[in-house]
Amino acid sequence: MARADSDHFDRLEQFYDALPRPWARVEEIGSLVLFVREGEGWPYYARPRRGAPTPSAADLTACRARQRELGLPETFEWVHETTPDLLAVARSAGLDVLLAPLLGLDPQALVPDLPVPGAAIRVLDPADPGLHADLAASRAVARLGFAAPAHRSPVEMTEKSLVVSGAGPSERDAAADLVLSDEAVGGLRAMLAGGDYETAVAESPEEGILATGTSQRAGDVAEIAGVATLPSARGRGYASQLTATLARNLISRGVELIFLSAGDDDVARLYTKVGFRRVGTACIAEPAAVPL
Numbered sequence: 683m684a685r686a687d688s689d690h691f692d693r694l695e696q697f698y699d700a701l702p703r704p705w706a707r708v709e710e711i712g713s714l715v716l717f718v719r720e721g722e723g724w725p726y727y728a729r730p731r732r733g734a735p736t737p738s739a740a741d742l743t744a745c746r747a748r749q750r751e752l753g754l755p756e757t758f759e760w761v762h763e764t765t766p767d768l769l770a771v772a773r774s775a776g777l778d779v780l781l782a783p784l785l786g787l788d789p790q791a792l793v794p795d796l797p798v799p800g801a802a803i804r805v806l807d808p809a810d811p812g813l814h815a816d817l818a819a820s821r822a823v824a825r826l827g828f829a830a831p832a833h834r835s836p837v838e839m840t841e842k843s844l845v846v847s848g849a850g851p852s853e854r855d856a857a858a859d860l861v862l863s864d865e866a867v868g869g870l871r872a873m874l875a876g877g878d879y880e881t882a883v884a885e886s887p888e889e890g891i892l893a894t895g896t897s898q899r900a901g902d903v904a905e906i907a908g909v910a911t912l913p914s915a916r917g918r919g920y921a922s923q924l925t926a927t928l929a930r931n932l933i934s935r936g937v938e939l940i941f942l943s944a945g946d947d948d949v950a951r952l953y954t955k956v957g958f959r960r961v962g963t964a965c966i967a968e969p970a971a972v973p974l
């Protein structure tokens with residue numbers, strides 16, 4: 683994705699619209715589409731309906747009511763360059779909007795696979811009898827990782843992330859058995875076996891799974907998401923190498939357009955070193971926190 687022309691943004695829209703469909707029910711609410719996951723698993727987003735006018739504040743309000751009714755988080759995602767007017771509408775409707783750098787891979791710039799210190803990169807195998815334990819560990823790493831954002835001094839962290847700021851393998855193991863039911867593992871196994879999803883981990887022989895990341899594909903477009911490293915294992919190149927491995931595997935399966943959204947500019951810099959380039963802005967909206 684060297685150039686972010688309108689064709690690329692069209693393909694991204696198609697991707698975001700197509701990805702959840704095999705796993706979700708679709709509800710159209712005004713100019714929005716709400717994807718409701720069937721079965722257990724992380725909930726999907728609502729987003730602008732393809733080809734429809736910019737969603738209105740009334741559309742957002744109606745969708746939020748429906749999300750609440752279904753017990754879903756009131757989240758909305760869209761690409762700013764494709765639906766530029768929605769930012770102001772969302773803010774006026776009382777949503778907080780995270781502007782996340784959207785990056786696309788320049789395949790020529792993809793870094794080579796390099797060994798990472800103290801760990802090896804492994805792609806999870808849906809047929810592996812150890813899959814449940816691997817997925818549980820991977821989910822725990824992601825939960826602890828996302829609770830402790832990168833590049834923040836402890837003073838800037840929330841109380842919650844302070845608690846886990848040094849989290850390592852023992853916190854991962856304490857969390858791992860809580861998070862995944864057999865039904866959820868069955869669903870994830872089916873997604874991995876279908877070939878459009880791939881989860882890779884950085885694993886140490888002594889300490890187990892320390893970092894994780896997943897690619898998700900629809901046709902010839904794919905996104906890399908859920909990249910996280912345990913706070914105790916950061917700065918060793920695990921996230922960079924996981925991202926590079928997932929990207930290379932996608933290219934070898936014929937994927938032409940690989941993108942991801944980074945939480946902030948510091949995280950985006952890491953991906954730039956792997957071979958990604960900023961192409962736009964992904965908007966992620968949720969209800970503004972009510973001041974105490």
Ligand SMILES: CC(C)(COP(=O)(O)OP(=O)(O)OC[C@H]1O[C@@H](n2cnc3c(N)ncnc32)[C@H](O)[C@@H]1OP(=O)(O)O)[C@@H](O)C(=O)NCCC(=O)NCCS
Pocket residue numbers: 799827828829830831832833893908909910911912915916917918919920921922923943944945948949951952955
């Ligand atoms: C963002 C995150 C995944 C990075 O994980 P990580 O494994 O520490 O990442 P890396 O080690 O590959 O890269 C971190 C830094 O170390 C540098 N680095 C890479 N390899 C290295 C090595 N072998 N030795 C030392 N430093 C290295 C990288 O260049 C990068 O530098 P930068 O901070 O100047 O950009 C991690 O901080 C995290 O889990 N954050 C919370 C979740 C999140 O934001 N995920 C991203 C969602 S898009």
